[in-house]
Amino acid sequence: MWIKEIKLNNFRNYEKETIELNDGINVFYGENAQGKTNIIEAIYLCALGKSFRTSRDSEMIKLNDLSTEEQNNMVKAYTNSATVSIDFQRVDRDGNIKITISNKKQAFVNGVKAKKLSELLSNLNIVIFTPDDIRILKGGPENRRKFLNVLIGQLKPNYIFLLNNYSKILEQRNKYLKQIKEEGKPEEMLEIWDEKLVEYGTQICKYRTEFIEKIKNKLGKVHEEITDNREKIEIKYISECHDKENYKKILKNRRKLDIIRGYTSKGIHRDDFKMNIDGKSIEAYGSQGQHRTAVLSLKLSELAVVSDEIGEAPVLLLDDFMSELDQQRVHNFLKKIEGVQVIITCTEKIKLEKNKILIYNVNDGKINKNI
Numbered sequence: 001m002w003i004k005e006i007k008l009n010n011f012r013n014y015e016k017e018t019i020e021l022n023d024g025i026n027v028f029y030g031e032n033a034q035g036k037t038n039i040i041e042a043i044y045l046c047a048l049g050k051s052f053r054t055s056r057d058s059e060m061i062k063l064n065d066l067s068t069e070e071q072n073n074m075v076k077a078y079t080n081s082a083t084v085s086i087d088f089q090r091v092d093r094d095g096n097i098k099i100t101i102s103n104k105k106q107a108f109v110n111g112v113k114a115k116k117l118s119e120l121l122s123n124l125n126i127v128i129f130t131p132d133d134i135r136i137l138k139g140g141p142e143n144r145r146k147f148l149n150v151l152i153g154q155l156k157p158n159y160i161f162l163l164n165n166y167s168k169i170l171e172q173r174n175k176y177l178k179q180i181k182e183e184g185k186p187e188e189m190l191e192i193w194d195e196k197l198v199e200y201g202t203q204i205c206k207y208r209t210e211f212i213e214k215i216k217n218k219l220g221k222v223h224e225e226i227t228d229n230r231e232k233i234e235i236k237y238i239s240e241c242h243d244k245e246n247y248k249k250i251l252k253n254r255r256k257l258d259i260i261r262g263y264t265s266k267g268i269h270r271d272d273f274k275m276n277i278d279g280k281s282i283e284a285y286g287s288q289g290q291h292r293t294a295v296l297s298l299k300l301s302e303l304a305v306v307s308d309e310i311g312e313a314p315v316l317l318l319d320d321f322m323s324e325l326d327q328q329r330v331h332n333f334l335k336k337i338e339g340v341q342v343i344i345t346c347t348e349k350i351k352l353e354k355n356k357i358l359i360y361n362v363n364d365g366k367i368n369k370n371i
């Protein structure tokens, strides 16, 4: 699939911009703070209904440049609303996604207002690679769960439904744990929440196990290619929540501790996955370069898994790509990727011998072709 056109209105530092893309490689280059990542963010917003760098939607609405006098008078700095509209083409259909952000966020799929943001999913499929993704391996387990949630959520709307329900129940359970401690409420009532947590949790765990397996099937070969057969990589999902009875038992065993702490200390919200290179944990023993290549392999595996699932390639977004790899590796990498629309941002103009390549310069919220 590929994105044909992006329209931005009062989005971040863009006032009004229409960007046409091709189905091959699209490069956005420019100096720092010009609006390159903002384009990636706009695409992500249309694919997943939210930003990957803020949870406050209003930040995406263009701020007006205020005069000192206006600043002194505390004039409202926001314009009224931001809009992103994307025309895309899939093998079997074309379509449009539009998101408007004002005091609330609304999504339109082919002109029809979506009742829920989750209706957006499965229209525009993306795989994104940003410098922050190194956190998937180096950071805490919440980064790895987010990786899985974004991957699976795009493909299985039911997964988002399960996650939302799980979060709600978890919140209620945690609130009740505090009430047991502070107000002496009966402990047995926790059973109700435990039952539901286990119900949703085991289903989430099943999806994650299935997708880790799919990634695993791609990862070995991808990583061998990247490292010229020098390294063997492994991935393993770590959870205690596969089995309902076991999950219930764990919650019960932890009950006293959970009441003291006031939160639920076990469950799929604590799950993780581990990656090893040649039998050693990357997290503990990996070099900087190994971390980077492992994340790249993980992302390429994600691309392959999503392609299998939807029957065509998703759009690949590479933010600040050159900061991760040198020119030669970028060349090798892009040569290997065929039949995928790639949208790259970088600070230096990339020279590539490819037919389908569009190059744009990004300068202070303005996009100029072929400079």
Ligand SMILES: Nc1ncnc2c1ncn2[C@@H]1O[C@H](COP(=O)(O)OP(=O)(O)OP(=O)(O)O)[C@@H](O)[C@H]1O
Binding pocket: 011, 012, 013, 014, 030, 031, 032, 033, 034, 035, 036, 037, 038, 039, 059, 060, 061, 062, 063, 064, 320, 347, 362
């Ligand atoms: N709501 C907003 N209104 C106006 N300008 C904004 C808004 N949000 C961000 N910006 C501006 O957008 C610019 C940052 O855009 P972006 O993150 O896309 O930069 P970039 O080109 O990717 O830079 P880098 O190379 O450093 O990653 C900054 O100048 C910032 O002030």
Ligand SMILES: [Mg+2]
Binding pocket: 036, 037, 038, 319, 320
């Ligand atoms: Mg950037």
